[in-house]
Amino acid sequence: MGLFDLFKGPTPEQKAAQAEAAHRQADILMSLRANRPPASTLQRLQDSRAGKAPWIATLSPAELMIVRSHGLRPISAVSATSWLHYGWSWTEGHAQGWGLALERLKAEAKAAGANAVLDVKMRTVPLDIESSMDFTLVGTAVYVDGLPPSHDPIVATVPALEFVKLLEADVVPTGIAVGAHYEWMSDWRGVASRAWMGNIESNALSHLWETVRHRAHAQLRAHAKTQGNGVLAHLNFSQMFEREGGENQPKQYLARHIVIATTVDARRGQPFKHDVQITLDVHAGRSPLNTSSRHHQSYQTNEREGAI
């Protein structure tokens, strides 16, 4: 049973496998540059779409149930990766990296003949290599019964249940928007640290934070505008560092802010048609009704400190 038997092959077969691997890698590299899915992935997606190979869904059975009852069919799990080296900026690399991965995910979904990708999760592999990071997106490509394949499949970072909930409310989740900004501040007059004073705002640092956050959010708005008319579900990540300046050099401060959100296309003033029943959950401790799974593991966010 299983593939293990395949491994027992004699040496000529292993040689063939090596040649095949080399060929596959060359194809992957070429395909990445041309922004199209690699040939082997393409074949698998098309087989799944045509019913020649089993479909693959990252959806839970409950999600499968809802997705089916709303006329959506899973095709295949799709994924995309972009591995960036930060020669220039860590912060801006994040906007770049997720942007690139998003484009690739869309290309894969398009090749699968999908209308949408649901349940898109952001992942990062824990291989700490030379000031670089991978930006990986994994989700499930679906098609809607009766609709033609989309030229521009939508990408929803929400789980399938929430996707359907949004669709029912006439809101279409469309993609991911990213805003990332950082700034260095050189503290020539030593105003950032006010250790000798009483209660007083550190204006310089406040100002630095304000600027960085505003710019990141402005960028988010600009990026979101190309995809929809609103964003939901912010993920905020921010850090501030102090660096000693050395002899005759001022202290420097780095502030960075990254914000990532799900973009939606919503019509204004459209009420939600479902009745909501009020229940008293007798569950002790945290109610399972209130929990939802995390959709990324790429940022150790300061969510608990209170995001914006």
Next chain:
Amino acid sequence: MSGQMPEHARERLKGLRSSAHSTGVFTSDFSVNEFLLVRKAGFEPIGLCVGTCVYHVGIQYGSWSKNQELDVLSKAMYHARELAMSRMRAEAAAMGADGIVGVKLTIKRLEWDEHLLEFIAIGTGVVHGDGHKGFRAHDGGPFTSDLSGQDFWALLHAGYRPVEMVMGSCVYHVAHRGALAGLGTAGRNVELENFTAAMYEAREIAVERMQFEAAAAKAEGVVGVDIHEGSHGWQTHVIEFFAIGTAVLPLEQEIAPEKIADPIMVLSVND
């Protein structure tokens, strides 16, 4: 799927239980809710099934500057998991179970030897209350699934039944960059295409293998797929891509999409 089980089914079940367990006691790792939902779905737990395998993993080093699958390690992970799973399944078959629900597959490193890994598969064997054999896997043995009791109920109500827990694995060595490779990229953010390509290939291999297993089990699709990465204490550039899910088939009497009940939205007023 009626909640009431006929009396003769109960009698029959008693027989099944006592043939597997002299005490007539069933064992399971179900929570109360899981237990109730599995029974709501028309099944009865009969006993906990366990398969274990302690495996010595061979050594393989990838060449420094090459992206490649480490097939010795891939094979080891595959073989050991396969052994644990098939032992669990054999135990279930011996009990007369129609399937195993809530399979948990764990890997543990044994502390005194870095090459020894312990694989444990554990789940609850269940039988259909009416003695319906249509839920068995394609080979007539018990189905396996990593779905919880709740998910099992939901899957049947989505019009599908579990066939086999399928997985694909690929242990991969990501190439190192040469010492001078960094020079050209100072001051720019550039994509490390080699690394990206490595991720693509490793993931593709894992997913293909999982899909292959599903096709071999004659399944229509795979639900609850998790594609993740892990490292079991290998060198820094070695990573395992692992795809796992439950292969499913439509029920004998398919449920039309329109027949699936709409869920009710509730607002918990607890806090």
